[in-house]
Amino acid sequence: MIKKQIKVVNELGIHARPAGLIVNAASSFPCEVWLENEEGMNVNAKSIMGVMMLAAACGSVLTLTAKGSHEEEAVKTIEKLFKDKFDED
Amino acid sequence: MLIRKGIPASLGIAMGPVLLVKKDQIHVEKHIIPPGGEEAEIRRFNTAVAATREDLNAMHARVMTVLGRKHARIIESHNLILSDAVITHDIPVQIKKFHINAEYALQSALENIEKQFSRIDNEYFRERRFDFIDVFKQIMGKLSCEKKNPLENMEAPAVIAASSLFPSDTIAFRDNKKVLGFCTDLGSKASHTAIFAQSVGLPAVVGLVDFTSQMQNGDYIIIDGEQGTVILNPTAEIIESYRKRRAELQKEERFFQRLRGLPAITVDGHTVELFLNLDSEDSPFAWKSLKADGVGLYRTEGLFMNRTDLPSEEEQYKKYSALARAYSGLPVVVRTADIGGDRATRLGIKGLGDERNPFMGFRGIRLFLKYPELLKTQLRAVFRANTNGNLSVMVPMVASCCEVEAVRQIADVVVNELAREGKKHRKCRLGIMIEIPSAALTVDKLLDSADFVSIGTNDLVQYTLAVDRVNQYVSALYEPFHPAVLRLIHLVTESAHRKGKKVSICGEMASSPEAASFLAGTGVDALSATPKMYLRMKNAVRNLNFRTAATQAISVLDMPGAEQVREFYDRENRTIF
Numbered sequence: 081m082i083k084k085q086i087k088v089v090n091e092l093g094i095h096a097r098p099a100g101l102i103v104n105a106a107s108s109f110p111c112e113v114w115l116e117n118e119e120g121m122n123v124n125a126k127s128i129m130g131v132m133m134l135a136a137a138c139g140s141v142l143t144l145t146a147k148g149s150h151e152e153e154a155v156k157t158i159e160k161l162f163k164d165k166f167d168e169d
Numbered sequence: 170m171l172i173r174k175g176i177p178a179s180l181g182i183a184m185g186p187v188l189l190v191k192k193d194q195i196h197v198e199k200h201i202i203p204p205g206g207e208e209a210e211i212r213r214f215n216t217a218v219a220a221t222r223e224d225l226n227a228m229h230a231r232v233m234t235v236l237g238r239k240h241a242r243i244i245e246s247h248n249l250i251l252s253d254a255v256i257t258h259d260i261p262v263q264i265k266k267f268h269i270n271a272e273y274a275l276q277s278a279l280e281n282i283e284k285q286f287s288r289i290d291n292e293y294f295r296e297r298r299f300d301f302i303d304v305f306k307q308i309m310g311k312l313s314c315e316k317k318n319p320l321e322n323m324e325a326p327a328v329i330a331a332s333s334l335f336p337s338d339t340i341a342f343r344d345n346k347k348v349l350g351f352c353t354d355l356g357s358k359a360s361h362t363a364i365f366a367q368s369v370g371l372p373a374v375v376g377l378v379d380f381t382s383q384m385q386n387g388d389y390i391i392i393d394g395e396q397g398t399v400i401l402n403p404t405a406e407i408i409e410s411y412r413k414r415r416a417e418l419q420k421e422e423r424f425f426q427r428l429r430g431l432p433a434i435t436v437d438g439h440t441v442e443l444f445l446n447l448d449s450e451d452s453p454f455a456w457k458s459l460k461a462d463g464v465g466l467y468r469t470e471g472l473f474m475n476r477t478d479l480p481s482e483e484e485q486y487k488k489y490s491a492l493a494r495a496y497s498g499l500p501v502v503v504r505t506a507d508i509g510g511d512r513a514t515r516l517g518i519k520g521l522g523d524e525r526n527p528f529m530g531f532r533g534i535r536l537f538l539k540y541p542e543l544l545k546t547q548l549r550a551v552f553r554a555n556t557n558g559n560l561s562v563m564v565p566m567v568a569s570c571c572e573v574e575a576v577r578q579i580a581d582v583v584v585n586e587l588a589r590e591g592k593k594h595r596k597c598r599l600g601i602m603i604e605i606p607s608a609a610l611t612v613d614k615l616l617d618s619a620d621f622v623s624i625g626t627n628d629l630v631q632y633t634l635a636v637d638r639v640n641q642y643v644s645a646l647y648e649p650f651h652p653a654v655l656r657l658i659h660l661v662t663e664s665a666h667r668k669g670k671k672v673s674i675c676g677e678m679a680s681s682p683e684a685a686s687f688l689a690g691t692g693v694d695a696l697s698a699t700p701k702m703y704l705r706m707k708n709a710v711r712n713l714n715f716r717t718a719a720t721q722a723i724s725v726l727d728m729p730g731a732e733q734v735r736e737f738y739d740r741e742n743r744t745i746f
Contacts, residue, residue, distance in 0.1 A: 093293075093294070095293070095294070095297060096242075096243065096246035096249075096297060096300055097242050097245070097246055099246070099249075100245065100246050100249040103249060103253075104249075124254070126254065127253050127254045127255065128246070128249045128250055128252075128253045129250070129253050129255055129282060129301065132294070132297050132300075133285055133286060133289070133294075135289045135290075135291050135294035135295075137291060137293075137294070164511075164515055165511075167474070167515070
């Protein structure tokens with residue numbers, strides 16, 4: 081299992097489109113992928129509804145957890161999405 | 170008469186009879202599915218989901234052509250919602266496990282989602298629940314074989330009232346010429362419905378809490394999308410006053426429309442060239458009807474966005490050629506891309522680390538000089554496209570002479586290369602953006618190597634006042650009328666004119682009618698405005714007396730602060746109009 085803290089750096093936070101990108105990325109790996117916000121809400125990163133409900137604004141920190149086959153790749157891919165600001169600006 | 174204040178969501182005044190759209194009051198009953206019927210019920214549900222997806226795809230295509238990519242993304246996320254586990258997994262499981270009908274399972278899932286979203290504090294994120302509601306209701310409509318929307322049978326023009334509306338509805342309104350405007354109980358300015366309303370140009374007020382429950386079909390209603398006021402069954406006097414107000418607004422708009430094609434000339438005969446700002450995402454023909462004097466700033470950053478490879482010379486050549494042809498001979502200034510290091514990394518350029526302060530970091534011409542191939546590709550494309558029209562090229566973020574000289578040398582190399590390769594081309598004039606105070610203060614030296622300057626006021630204000638305008642703690646200090654900024658603009662204009670070269674303004678200031686007097690008065694040769702403000706700026710210039718504006722422009726340079734400058738111009742404007 082891998083656990084990693086990632087920061088939301090895009091201006092608008094995790095709205096529908098970034099959430100969609102996260103869900104698509106997470107769904108492409110067989111492992112379980114979870115995201116938890118600072119309030120302790122833990123959601124399945126393969127569900128757009130879950131990810132949007134995190135209400136992750138710019139500057140907030142999420143905990144990304146992956147468990148199972150290809151967990152490392154999954155974490156790396158999702159981390160990159162955050163870092164690239166979901167190709168937004 | 171009842172008056173309620175809501176949230177203004179989209180400008181304009183609409184008045185007429187109410188048409189209530191009670192869409193979400195589909196009553197959902199719980200049925201128990203007889204044993205063995207669950208699979209058929211799940212199939213029925215899946216068919217409804219598939220039909221919704223077809224609708225979404227069709228709508229995506231339409232939004233893409235009508236409103237553009239940005240809005241189409243909303244539909245794309247709706248498509249993702251359809252693929253969410255709640256729909257593909259949870260609901261079918263519920264149907265099977267509890268032997269319930271699909272409508273009931275869907276309704277329960279939606280109630281659950283709404284409950285969870287309502288706990289979110291942040292309004293922007295809470296509003297995103299409407300994306301889910303929108304999609305769920307569409308599926309519900311498919312399940313209950315809901316007749317197509319009531320708008321189809323509209324007999325007379327009407328104002329739509331509903332407890333809530335979805336982006337999909339707003340699009341339908343656009344196609345239906347009988348919809349005058351709309352109001353809803355739910356929603357905020359940030360909701361997608363409001364955003365869509367603005368882009369289709371329908372007056373709208375949202376957030377009326379429960380006001381629509383007091384309305385009856387056929388009641389007379391006024392919607393003021395500017396103030397956010399909704400008036401139900403107004404008195405004759407009120408109707409009359411709104412009619413006047415609306416007529417005034419329309420007259421103003423018609424008046425502005427009449428300025429198309431007229432020169433931006435002051436009452437005493439001084440002409441200011443008035444150009445347009447365009448983005449590479451805009452169609453080159455999008456704003457042709459404004460009959461602008463040309464394009465003062467064509468931003469090319471868009472060519473580098475949403476991709477992981479660099480735009481090729483051919484791709485850029487095609488783009489710039491189309492633009493040059495569209496403006497058939499009128500001047501068009503192409504600005505080389507002002508992209509930052511983070512963007513370059515994504516385009517496959519390695520070795521760039523994170524920056525602590527990107528505004529003061531590796532962007533604009535700094536990046537292009539470090540990776541001259543990027544600059545060369547862009548210059549080659551512009552020089553080649555210039556055979557189809559009248560293009561100039563302009564570089565952003567210039568701070569020192571050596572940068573301008575370097576660009577000039579690269580331009581020479583590019584011309585030689587194109588000649589050697591036998592490619593048709595025409596070298597064009599080279600301009601620089603004045604955004605950094607150092608460039609403003611030494612513009613006379615920079616102009617030894619450049620042909621013209623354009624002042625980018627947004628960055629110039631930001632760098633002069635050391636204010637990051639998106640930082641909420643200091644954004645109030647962002648002030649284009651600060652005498653320091655005005656002095657720099659004045660200095661740049663004087664210095665350039667002494668060298669016999671032209672100055673244009675392409676930042677937000679050039680789209681602010683209240684700044685027209687100073688800018689024209691200080692002697693700026695051209696203004697480049699956004700399409701939306703273009704005719705308003707022309708109106709502002711045409712109301713000026715250049716000689717008075719020139720004297721005033723000198724006098725405000727001596728004022729202690731922005732407050733005094735603004736006060737001065739406010740007073741002046743009152744006496745003029």
